[in-house]
Amino acid sequence: MDHNYADTVLDLHDIALLLNYERASTEPRFRHAKLREVASPGDFKTVRLLTPAWTEAGAIPRVGFIFDKPLKPTRAEKDEPDLPTNMLPASPSADLRKLTPKELETYFWQARNHDGCYRTVTLLQHFIDLFPEFTRVRVRTVENNTPRSYTTLANERLIVEMKLANPRSLSMSCVLPVNTTYITGGEPTMDHAVLGFSAPGSDIDTILDLSSLQFGDVGRGHKGRSLFVLEPVSQYLDRLNKYAERHNYYQAKISIRINDALDNEWLKEVALRTKLRWHNRVTDPWCGHCGAPSRGEPLKRCSKCQNAYYCNGDHQHAAWTFHKHFCNEPKAKNRLSLKTPSS
Numbered sequence: 001m002d003h004n005y006a007d008t009v010l011d012l013h014d015i016a017l018l019l020n021y022e023r024a025s026t027e028p029r030f031r032h033a034k035l036r037e038v039a040s041p042g043d044f045k046t047v048r049l050l051t052p053a054w055t056e057a058g059a060i061p062r063v064g065f066i067f068d069k070p071l072k073p074t075r076a077e078k079d080e081p082d083l084p085t086n087m088l089p090a091s092p093s094a095d096l097r098k099l100t101p102k103e104l105e106t107y108f109w110q111a112r113n114h115d116g117c118y119r120t121v122t123l124l125q126h127f128i129d130l131f132p133e134f135t136r137v138r139v140r141t142v143e144n145n146t147p148r149s150y151t152t153l154a155n156e157r158l159i160v161e162m163k164l165a166n167p168r169s170l171s172m173s174c175v176l177p178v179n180t181t182y183i184t185g186g187e188p189t190m191d192h193a194v195l196g197f198s199a200p201g202s203d204i205d206t207i208l209d210l211s212s213l214q215f216g217d218v219g220r221g222h223k224g225r226s227l228f229v230l231e232p233v234s235q236y237l238d239r240l241n242k243y244a245e246r247h248n249y250y251q252a253k254i255s256i257r258i259n260d261a262l263d264n265e266w267l268k269e270v271a272l273r274t275k276l277r278w279h280n281r282v283t284d285p286w287c288g289h290c291g292a293p294s295r296g297e298p299l300k301r302c303s304k305c306q307n308a309y310y311c312n313g314d315h316q317h318a319a320w321t322f323h324k325h326f327c328n329e330p331k332a333k334n335r336l337s338l339k340t341p342s343s
């Protein structure tokens, strides 16, 4: 969070953290669902699935998830956000207990990002629609270990819709007992939509892909750690080659606005909650890796800049490769030194 910009400039990286957290923690398709089983690469043990996309996808890397979603959440569950850390059932199987926190985090996001690209593009549109017309946004990226930052109009973002041919992996989530199945990479071609940003006067130079984790760990952002992608186009093109055998980025459809996506009313609520959290950013900070607010215990503070917060050491570690490029001296101290004449 950069308090220098106060209310006038949105920080795209921070907004992305908040939008993703508010979206994933309340996703209707997986609300209150607990992970029952992960199948990779073999078949499920607890259910027999006959979905052809799954049974016939022997050749490419595949991972499948079975979730149990309560038909009616208990009162205690109702307001509880869904998180990677509470995705396991009360008595997990031995296989589930072996999963690392990072694996749980990947699977959590992989499931919530099925068909996620149009939802996330629409969500950002709803969010920006809540601000005045000439609201500016600060875009921060790191390329070849060099940080870059520019400010542009939020309304000048573009929607980039492309085709990916022969996805390199398949993932499937099956939600019981309703038995709804979501698949990523099950067709020879898939649509993928992301957001494009550009410094004033130039072509699209930066991509924001909020549903990148649908492709698993290759969709992790900066240095393979973060939970969304915000990076220069050149890096994003390399990434597309990991998603699929071919892409048509250079023939992508570019547009200014998009029609409402599935779950539109819920996405509007997510946008409103995100706006409130952005507004309260000084009093209620969030984790610089996962976007979580403090829940009971205060978040840990970056000891160098005092201006970034984290749930725990793991999340601080995950965010550090990006944050270190923007971890400046404490702002309060700078101001103090301006007032105090050096003797």
Ligand SMILES: [Zn+2]
Binding pocket: 287, 288, 289, 290, 291, 292, 310, 311, 312, 315
């Ligand atoms: Zn966190």
Ligand SMILES: [Zn+2]
Binding pocket: 302, 303, 304, 305, 306, 307, 308, 323, 326, 327, 328
């Ligand atoms: Zn810092």
